[in-house]
Amino acid sequence: MDQVIAAAGLRKHFGRPGHQIEAVGGVSFEVERGEIFGFLGPNGAGKTTTLRMLTTLLPIDAGTATVAGFDVAHHSGRVRQRIGYVSQLGGADDLATGRENLMLQGRLYGGEKRAVAARVDDVLGLLDLAGFAERRVRTYSGGQRRRLDVALGVVHEPTVLFLDEPTTGLDPQNRANRWDHLRSLREQGTTVFLTTHYLEEADSLCDRVMIIDHGSIVAEGSPRELKRQVMGDSVLLEVADEPNGLARARGALEGAGFVREMATTADGLLRLYVDDGARALPEVLRRLDAIDVNVKTISLSAPSLDDVFLAKTGRSLRDGTALPAEVAA
Amino acid sequence: MRIARETSLLFWRYSVQLLRNPVWLVVGLSTPLLYLALFTPLLRHLSGSPTLGGRSVIQEFLPGILALLAYASGSGPGFSTIFELQAGFVERLRVTPASRLSLLLGPLLSGMVAMFVFDGVLVAVGAAFGFRIHLGGLAVLAVLLGLLMCTVAAFSIAVALVTKDISSFAALINGLNLPVLLLGGVLLPVSLGPTWMRVIAHFNPLYYLVAASRTLSQGTYSGSATWQAFAVLVPLCAFTLAWATAVYRQAVA
Numbered sequence: 001m002d003q004v005i006a007a008a009g010l011r012k013h014f015g016r017p018g019h020q021i022e023a024v025g026g027v028s029f030e031v032e033r034g035e036i037f038g039f040l041g042p043n044g045a046g047k048t049t050t051l052r053m054l055t056t057l058l059p060i061d062a063g064t065a066t067v068a069g070f071d072v073a074h075h076s077g078r079v080r081q082r083i084g085y086v087s088q089l090g091g092a093d094d095l096a097t098g099r100e101n102l103m104l105q106g107r108l109y110g111g112e113k114r115a116v117a118a119r120v121d122d123v124l125g126l127l128d129l130a131g132f133a134e135r136r137v138r139t140y141s142g143g144q145r146r147r148l149d150v151a152l153g154v155v156h157e158p159t160v161l162f163l164d165e166p167t168t169g170l171d172p173q174n175r176a177n178r179w180d181h182l183r184s185l186r187e188q189g190t191t192v193f194l195t196t197h198y199l200e201e202a203d204s205l206c207d208r209v210m211i212i213d214h215g216s217i218v219a220e221g222s223p224r225e226l227k228r229q230v231m232g233d234s235v236l237l238e239v240a241d242e243p244n245g246l247a248r249a250r251g252a253l254e255g256a257g258f259v260r261e262m263a264t265t266a267d268g269l270l271r272l273y274v275d276d277g278a279r280a281l282p283e284v285l286r287r288l289d290a291i292d293v294n295v296k297t298i299s300l301s302a303p304s305l306d307d308v309f310l311a312k313t314g315r316s317l318r319d320g321t322a323l324p325a326e327v328a329a
Numbered sequence: 330m331r332i333a334r335e336t337s338l339l340f341w342r343y344s345v346q347l348l349r350n351p352v353w354l355v356v357g358l359s360t361p362l363l364y365l366a367l368f369t370p371l372l373r374h375l376s377g378s379p380t381l382g383g384r385s386v387i388q389e390f391l392p393g394i395l396a397l398l399a400y401a402s403g404s405g406p407g408f409s410t411i412f413e414l415q416a417g418f419v420e421r422l423r424v425t426p427a428s429r430l431s432l433l434l435g436p437l438l439s440g441m442v443a444m445f446v447f448d449g450v451l452v453a454v455g456a457a458f459g460f461r462i463h464l465g466g467l468a469v470l471a472v473l474l475g476l477l478m479c480t481v482a483a484f485s486i487a488v489a490l491v492t493k494d495i496s497s498f499a500a501l502i503n504g505l506n507l508p509v510l511l512l513g514g515v516l517l518p519v520s521l522g523p524t525w526m527r528v529i530a531h532f533n534p535l536y537y538l539v540a541a542s543r544t545l546s547q548g549t550y551s552g553s554a555t556w557q558a559f560a561v562l563v564p565l566c567a568f569t570l571a572w573a574t575a576v577y578r579q580a581v582a
Contacts, residue, residue, distance in 0.1 A: 080426040083424070088417075089416060092418075093418065094416075100345075104338060108335060108427045
């Protein structure tokens with residue numbers, strides 16, 4: 001297979017000798033040409049650190065990484081020539097126009113003025129920025145600015161594009177736009193490597209996902225493969241706010257044989273993991289009815305990547321990191 | 330060749346930024362002019378006195394202001410670097426294959442050109458108040474001013490990359506300002522001070538620049554002050570540039 005990224009035993013420590021914290025503890029993985037590869041994990045799991053090592057921004061403590069055919073530690077110049085990087089901060093010049101920003105970036109990669117100008121026009125079109133190209137970046141909206149950040153990452157036609165949390169802070173419409181843009185980059189043959197803590201992003205955008213927690217890889221595969229590893233369905237339950245509704249519901253369901261696991265979410269819902277959702281649902285309702293707990297909403301869902309994360313780490317990724325739209329749903 | 334190309338790309342980027350930020354230009358120019366306007370009258374009665382070796386106040390004072398401007402122009406790029414770190418611009422550059430020396434020289438040379446423009450305005454204004462222009466001396470002085478500016482700029486950019494936040498960077502730079510400027514004899518010659526002060530001053534690179542600046546402004550080329558200034562500033566500038574490039578290479582934002 002045509003590998004664009006190959007990492008073996010990557011490690012990174014921070015801190016003074018004696019007080020070291022292991023940020024990344026020996027991760028190994030491969031990314032193939034033309035796929036969108038997602039690095040999923042909670043904040044502080046080591047995603048950004050790994051990304052920064054792969055993009056030559058951070059020295060590697062131990063292990064090796066090859067990106068676009070070159071060793072990151074020994075041929076950083078050649079790696080830089082072949083990768084694009086979009087940080088969470090962006091990095092566009094406020095006082096310059098979108099076109100000026102792109103021209104500078106393209107020419108820093110060694111392109112001739114005329115060739116870069118043509119490419120800049122393409123990129124402006126690709127990211128729906130043509131209408132704002134001559135405006136200074138300080139007048140851009142949040143969504144336009146984030147599109148320019150991606151444009152800056154691809155203006156030199158990199159083999160691999162790295163993105164650090166590409167949709168953090170975007171509203172649902174801009175996020176969907178962003179996904180479309182990344183998919184069209186993939187169609188043009190660019191390999192996309194992104195970090196995210198959004199389950200939906202990993203699930204619907206990425207061809208392959210790697211889940212990282214506390215600096216180690218806990219699972220890797222296509223979203224479908226990963227979800228298949230977790231058997232069963234989950235039931236999400238909201239009970240009425242009457243005295244101790246939640247606690248009493250927990251008590252009533254605790255001993256039930258069909259409940260494999262139970263968790264209370266950050267927004268006060270009860271999540272049950274069951275083998276067969278269709279059979280469990282009436283039984284759940286019957287038990288709650290028997291102790292006079294009023295059910296406000298109940299829903300049944302097939303396994304999600306969060307269930308994969310929960311199964312591997314015992315914790316939920318969703319709590320506190322959910323997308324705004326998802327909380328409302 | 331590649332470094333020259335990259336440096337010129339970044340030079341234009343920084344120069345355009347400066348021109349689009351008129352507040353900075355106004356403040357940058359008004360500070361040295363205010364020194365000239367507000368400080369020179371205080372020294373008026375010293376004019377022609379033995380303290381100044383019989384020279385006029387403006388002939389003695391303007392070279393010090395030129396040195397002060399070189400020093401102040403040098404700390405500017407460090408402040409920009411702090412903001413560029415926070416805006417992700419430094420990272421955007423570091424991930425390109427551009428040479429780290431180019432990343433350093435682009436802003437540095439842009440700041441240097443701005444400094445020379447300000448120097449020109451200062452000399453022209455000074456001339457109107459009796460400063461005698463010796464073109465040859467000023468040309469040699471320009472090289473020395475460039476060397477000091479370059480040294481301070483490389484230092485300030487490196488310190489910015491290491492400290493990363495505006496409060497610790499500003500504390501460090503401002504803390505250095507007062508002793509460096511006073512012990513450099515920018516405002517008043519260090520020769521007025523006691524022996525210990527004159528001894529310490531010899532460890533201050535700015536001292537050599539100020540001394541050379543005063544000599545060269547008289548139209549004296551061959552004074553020992555000029556050779557001493559070159560002997561101190563050339564190696565110091567080379568060393569600071571090498572150090573700052575190394576910091577750029579390793580910087581972790």
